[in-house]
Amino acid sequence: WELTKKKFCFWSGPEEKILATLADCTRQSPINIQWRDSIYDPFLKPLKISYDPTTCLHIWNNGYSFLVEFDDSADRSVITGGPLENQYRLKQFHFHWGAINEWGSEHTVDSKVYPAELHLVHWNAVVYPTFEEAVMEGNGLAVIGVFLKLGEHHEGLQMLVDALPAVKHKDTVIEFDVFDPSCLIPSCPDYWTYAGSLTTPPLTESVTWIIKKKPIEVDENQLEAFRMLLFTSDGEEEKRMVDNFRPLQPLMNRTVRSSFQ
Ligand SMILES: NS(=O)(=O)c1c(F)c(F)c(S(=O)(=O)CCO)c(N[C@H]2CCc3ccccc32)c1F
Numbered sequence: 001w002e003l004t005k006k007k008f009c010f011w012s013g014p015e016e017k018i019l020a021t022l023a024d025c026t027r028q029s030p031i032n033i034q035w036r037d038s039i040y041d042p043f044l045k046p047l048k049i050s051y052d053p054t055t056c057l058h059i060w061n062n063g064y065s066f067l068v069e070f071d072d073s074a075d076r077s078v079i080t081g082g083p084l085e086n087q088y089r090l091k092q093f094h095f096h097w098g099a100i101n102e103w104g105s106e107h108t109v110d111s112k113v114y115p116a117e118l119h120l121v122h123w124n125a126v127v128y129p130t131f132e133e134a135v136m137e138g139n140g141l142a143v144i145g146v147f148l149k150l151g152e153h154h155e156g157l158q159m160l161v162d163a164l165p166a167v168k169h170k171d172t173v174i175e176f177d178v179f180d181p182s183c184l185i186p187s188c189p190d191y192w193t194y195a196g197s198l199t200t201p202p203l204t205e206s207v208t209w210i211i212k213k214k215p216i217e218v219d220e221n222q223l224e225a226f227r228m229l230l231f232t233s234d235g236e237e238e239k240r241m242v243d244n245f246r247p248l249q250p251l252m253n254r255t256v257r258s259s260f261q
């Protein structure tokens, strides 16, 4: 293993825990967060978020999700505090959602599934020279997860929704000059945090997950707008971009900490 440091963490079925242990894939994501099993940690600091809206670059459909990418060449959009030892730079955010409102999120809370989940991906530019290197290291990434629930119209999200028709097909991109993603993060400071992984290839166990307790509310039309995106490129047989979430992974020997009692 040492030589290649390659490991393969993708199974499902009863033997997954044994195989995961053999391949030491012991911190995969997403997981179900059992509220009563989470441990309040009084030493957890408040998460400090400071984004510069002008670091926003573009929105693109990469055939898995739609992502909004940021200029991460300097410490202009960063998070620090919370469970983090260093400052992390915002690289991109993206969403996961279902074909219908009954499912779509990656994490669940007491087995409750939300219709969608926002992930803001940050990397440890204090310790690692590039994002690609940070992706391979245990403390390389920090992802803020925010649940979306069906409810009131979300003004901030609508700016993204209005741009989606322009990125309907895989590998389409449009410029997106100014956007402050903190409008998508609930003001309630409460979160859970645990050591996990990316939920897409390379599935590396490099993510400190910070899952906000409070969801944001979005309306039906806004969720429907996500579902009109396509996994497929222009000219291919259309496949709607829905159900782009990974199944729940075994908790193994992990504790989920909460920032609140
Ligand atoms: N749920 S998640 O937070 O684990 C997560 C995703 F779910 C997801 F879809 C993506 S992606 O960029 O759309 C697809 C490439 O992996 C990323 N992107 C990251 C992962 C690897 C990588 C490499 C270059 C740029 C961005 C990313 C991701 F971190």
Ligand SMILES: [Zn+2]
Residues within 6 Å of the ligand: 094, 095, 096, 119, 199
């Ligand atoms: Zn994600």
